[in-house]
Amino acid sequence: MKIAKIIVDVPSMQTDKPFSYVVPEALETLVAIGMRVHVPFGRGNRLMQGFIVGFESQELVENQGNRLQDLKVIAEVLDFEPVLNAEQLALADKMRETVFAYKISILKAMLPNLLNSSYDKVLTALDPQVASDYFENADEIHFSSLDEVMQATMMKLQREGKVSVRYVAQSKETIKTKKVVSLTNHAQLLALTISARAKKKLAMQTFLQHEPEGKVWDNTELVALFSRDVVKFFIGNGVLTLSDVEVSRSQDYFENIETDTQKTLNAEQKAAYEAIITSQDKPFLLEGVTGSGKTEVYLQVIAHVIDAGKTAIMLVPEISLTPMMTSRFIARFGENVAIMHSGLSDGEKYDEWRKIAAGKAKVVVGARSAIFVPLANIGAIIIDEEHETSYKQDSNPRYHARDIALLRAQYHGAALVLGSATPSLETRARAQQGVYQLLRLTQRANQAAQIPEVRLLDMRKHLNDKSASFSQVMLDKIAEKVSKKEQVVLMLNRRGYSSFIMCRDCGFVPECPNCDISLTLHMDTKTLNCHYCGHTQGIPYTCPNCQSNKIRYYGSGTQKVEEELQELMPEARILRMDVDTTKKKGAHERILSSFGAGQADILLGTQMIAKGLDFPNVTLVGVINADTALNLPDFRASERTFQLLTQVAGRAGRAEKSGEVLIQTFNPDHYAIKLAQTHDYEQFYQTEMAFRRKLAYPPYYFTVQLVISHKNEEITVKKSYEILSLLQAHLTDKARVLGPIAKPIARTHNLYHYQLLIKYRFEDHLADALNDVLDLTQLRENKELRVMIDSEPQNFM
Numbered sequence: 001m002k003i004a005k006i007i008v009d010v011p012s013m014q015t016d017k018p019f020s021y022v023v024p025e026a027l028e029t030l031v032a033i034g035m036r037v038h039v040p041f042g043r044g045n046r047l048m049q050g051f052i053v054g055f056e057s058q059e060l061v062e063n064q065g066n067r068l069q070d071l072k073v074i075a076e077v078l079d080f081e082p083v084l085n086a087e088q089l090a091l092a093d094k095m096r097e098t099v100f101a102y103k104i105s106i107l108k109a110m111l112p113n114l115l116n117s118s119y120d121k122v123l124t125a126l127d128p129q130v131a132s133d134y135f136e137n138a139d140e141i142h143f144s145s146l147d148e149v150m151q152a153t154m155m156k157l158q159r160e161g162k163v164s165v166r167y168v169a170q171s172k173e174t175i176k177t178k179k180v181v182s183l184t185n186h187a188q189l190l191a192l193t194i195s196a197r198a199k200k201k202l203a204m205q206t207f208l209q210h211e212p213e214g215k216v217w218d219n220t221e222l223v224a225l226f227s228r229d230v231v232k233f234f235i236g237n238g239v240l241t242l243s244d245v246e247v248s249r250s251q252d253y254f255e256n257i258e259t260d261t262q263k264t265l266n267a268e269q270k271a272a273y274e275a276i277i278t279s280q281d282k283p284f285l286l287e288g289v290t291g292s293g294k295t296e297v298y299l300q301v302i303a304h305v306i307d308a309g310k311t312a313i314m315l316v317p318e319i320s321l322t323p324m325m326t327s328r329f330i331a332r333f334g335e336n337v338a339i340m341h342s343g344l345s346d347g348e349k350y351d352e353w354r355k356i357a358a359g360k361a362k363v364v365v366g367a368r369s370a371i372f373v374p375l376a377n378i379g380a381i382i383i384d385e386e387h388e389t390s391y392k393q394d395s396n397p398r399y400h401a402r403d404i405a406l407l408r409a410q411y412h413g414a415a416l417v418l419g420s421a422t423p424s425l426e427t428r429a430r431a432q433q434g435v436y437q438l439l440r441l442t443q444r445a446n447q448a449a450q451i452p453e454v455r456l457l458d459m460r461k462h463l464n465d466k467s468a469s470f471s472q473v474m475l476d477k478i479a480e481k482v483s484k485k486e487q488v489v490l491m492l493n494r495r496g497y498s499s500f501i502m503c504r505d506c507g508f509v510p511e512c513p514n515c516d517i518s519l520t521l522h523m524d525t526k527t528l529n530c531h532y533c534g535h536t537q538g539i540p541y542t543c544p545n546c547q548s549n550k551i552r553y554y555g556s557g558t559q560k561v562e563e564e565l566q567e568l569m570p571e572a573r574i575l576r577m578d579v580d581t582t583k584k585k586g587a588h589e590r591i592l593s594s595f596g597a598g599q600a601d602i603l604l605g606t607q608m609i610a611k612g613l614d615f616p617n618v619t620l621v622g623v624i625n626a627d628t629a630l631n632l633p634d635f636r637a638s639e640r641t642f643q644l645l646t647q648v649a650g651r652a653g654r655a656e657k658s659g660e661v662l663i664q665t666f667n668p669d670h671y672a673i674k675l676a677q678t679h680d681y682e683q684f685y686q687t688e689m690a691f692r693r694k695l696a697y698p699p700y701y702f703t704v705q706l707v708i709s710h711k712n713e714e715i716t717v718k719k720s721y722e723i724l725s726l727l728q729a730h731l732t733d734k735a736r737v738l739g740p741i742a743k744p745i746a747r748t749h750n751l752y753h754y755q756l757l758i759k760y761r762f763e764d765h766l767a768d769a770l771n772d773v774l775d776l777t778q779l780r781e782n783k784e785l786r787v788m789i790d791s792e793p794q795n796f797m
């Protein structure tokens with residue numbers, strides 16, 4: 001009897017360990033660690049998904065006090081091949097120690113969505129004997145319709161190459177298909193007698209005779225060669241089979257990209273490159289000013305790794321926002337690149353994942369979750385813009401890609417490179433201590449390019465009658481650049497900022513009925529939306545509070561700014577890039593390539609334009625509102641502001657023409673803004689570190705945030721104190737616990753939220769404390785209580 005250890009998809013403390021199940025005899029030789037199965041679970045024996053994480057002996061089961069005859073039996077094996085490998089399973093064990101999420105949610109995070117959602121497996125016979133024996137001449141059979149013995153048979157046939165399997169996502173509309181014909185019956189082809197007068201049919205018969213069985217063509221291709229009727233004839237006679245196949249949309253990325261050759265590295269780049277490819281025992285921090293050629297260093301490191309027969313992972317903050325980066329990788333490495341793009345459908349992501357698992361990709365370019373790809377033999381992992389918060393997942397499991405990268409680099413003996421012009425304080429501090437090796441690029445790579453000059457425009461003095469959003473200086477400068485046929489990038493900082501409506505008479509601002517937050521105005525849909533729970537309602541024309549009709553719009557969205565600017569400069573061609581204009585697939589790329597081709601003078605957008613753009617003709621960058629995020633109740637507010645301003649300023653003057661940057665601000669004396677003006681990361685680092693030390697925040701202290709939520713506020717508070725004392729029982733008096741206090745947004749989704757923040761340096765029993773908290777949430781009386789545990793939280797709102 002074969003017994004498998006299975007982690008079941010029930011996120012709770014009791015199920016956070018493997019359960020033993022009997023493997024049905026028919027499947028004994030086919031199951032493997034890392035496959036998914038369906039198993040009966042709980043008293044109702046409901047079928048649940050699970051992962052096989054090991055096998056165990058009968059004696060072991062009996063020694064644990066279990067009777068073999070009591071064990072339940074695996075109901076179905078879901079995979080033909082393991083979907084998780086040994087490295088990933090070991091990684092999940094390690095992550096469990098620091099991420100405080102249930103094992104099952106960690107395992108699921110490692111897989112492409114398709115394998116976690118509903119889909120079916122469709123089998124096709126590749127062998128005529130198999131087709132007649134098992135398929136009863138049906139083209140396809142659904143795996144789920146088969147019994148256990150037949151399933152086992154199909155798995156064997158698949159291994160012998162006689163059956164192919166394909167996962168079919170349930171959401172069909174996201175899949176792009178094309179018609180293909182395959183040569184499925186050579187014998188039938190030879191047996192066909194065709195009249196000598198049917199010239200085209202004869203020609204096609206001859207053509208097909210020279211092709212191997214199983215060969216596939218695009219339907220349109222054959223139709224073009226022989227005509228629709230002739231192709232139909234062979235399909236009708238059972239020689240060819242017509243079917244729909246999914247086409248990979250990521251294929252689009254590979255088209256129209258010219259190949260690109262390596263540049264000769266300058267001295268600083270060369271020194272960084274040499275250090276990375278020779279020593280691999282320490283992670284590297286590549287701190288390089290904007291435009292210093294970090295990307296060129298990444299590309300050459302990866303080229304080196306590929307030459308050595310290894311592979312590489314390149315992480316970028318949010319890949320749909322960085323099409324330029326993707327193109328540069330494809331230009332250099334062509335079909336060796338796999339892209340884990342958030343804009344791909346689940347089916348397409350699954351295709352890329354399979355390409356990687358099959359060893360067909362050498363370089364994976366992707367966002368956060370790409371850190372889990374089943375790439376073997378990794379030689380380098382690179383994290384670009386390592387300070388970006390998008391590397392931290394803000395739902396369970398709350399992992400940071402940087403931490404996973406460290407573990408994977410260790411496992412493979414790979415070089416880990418963290419790159420940024422404005423490293424996070426945590427990373428920079430580690431480099432200071434020698435935990436990371438610091439590599440610096442201090443000059444722009446393009447010899448002719450200079451770091452642009454930045455001017456601050458004090459908006460308290462620059463109030464403009466003509467425009468609510470722009471000072472006159474800014475307007476004049478934009479006009480000057482447009483008249484010189486140079487390009488302008490304008491950023492509206494949306495963080496901590498939104499458009500809302502308010503009654504001029506009584507000051508009433510509509511709020512979400514479920515959340516303590518004002519509703520955001522969306523002009524494109526003409527609605528008021530809640531950004532937390534998704535509530536939407538129409539825009540009122542009279543004040544619900546005082547019936548006045550003086551309802552006014554406040555805050556300037558990108559759309560409003562665009563209209564205003566267009567009115568002031570009717571001749572300027574403006575492109576807008578924000579969530580509204582980039583909803584459609586490929587919209588980012590279209591906007592950027594049109595701007596790159598000089599089809600617009602001004603690119604106006606939100607933060608999404610701050611990263612990665614490399615346009616030689618951009619000579620002015622304007623920031624419309626620098627300070628909106630400065631006053632958020634978050635100890636990283638200054639850091640975020642400094643990083644954003646430095647990034648966006650770096651978009652100007654990247655080639656021969658020199659660049660200028662204008663920043664409109666109400667806080668021209670704030671150090672984050674002043675130091676962004678002088679591009680002084682070093683000074684910013686020192687200043688900010690002094691604050692963090694004084695207030696005992698990271699990187700001097702580690703932090704864990706607990707958010708306690710319940711629909712009743714009193715219970716939320718009571719439970720928060722209960723949890724506080726649980727924690728205190730384990731923590732030393734050197735740890736500090738802040739709170740419980742209400743979260744800055746105290747209620748969302750009809751739940752009240754309180755937070756506790758643990759700040760500590762060394763706590764041996766922290767894990768025990770947090771596991772106790774998880775245990776507490778499992779109690780029946782706490783069924784409606786939600787506790788979120790977030791190690792090194794990045795977001796305090």
Ligand SMILES: Nc1ncnc2c1ncn2[C@@H]1O[C@H](COP(=O)(O)OP(=O)(O)OP(=O)(O)O)[C@@H](O)[C@H]1O
Nearest residue numbers: 263264265266290291292293294295296445446612
């Ligand atoms: N060694 C080199 N010789 C000539 N040009 C180079 C060299 N390295 C990089 N460049 C060019 O300089 C420009 C900036 O380089 P790159 O985009 O790699 O910098 P970066 O540091 O990644 O930029 P950012 O972080 O600001 O997005 C690019 O146009 C790039 O092609």
Ligand SMILES: [Zn+2]
Nearest residue numbers: 503506543546
């Ligand atoms: Zn009113």
Ligand SMILES: [Zn+2]
Nearest residue numbers: 512515530533
């Ligand atoms: Zn809401």
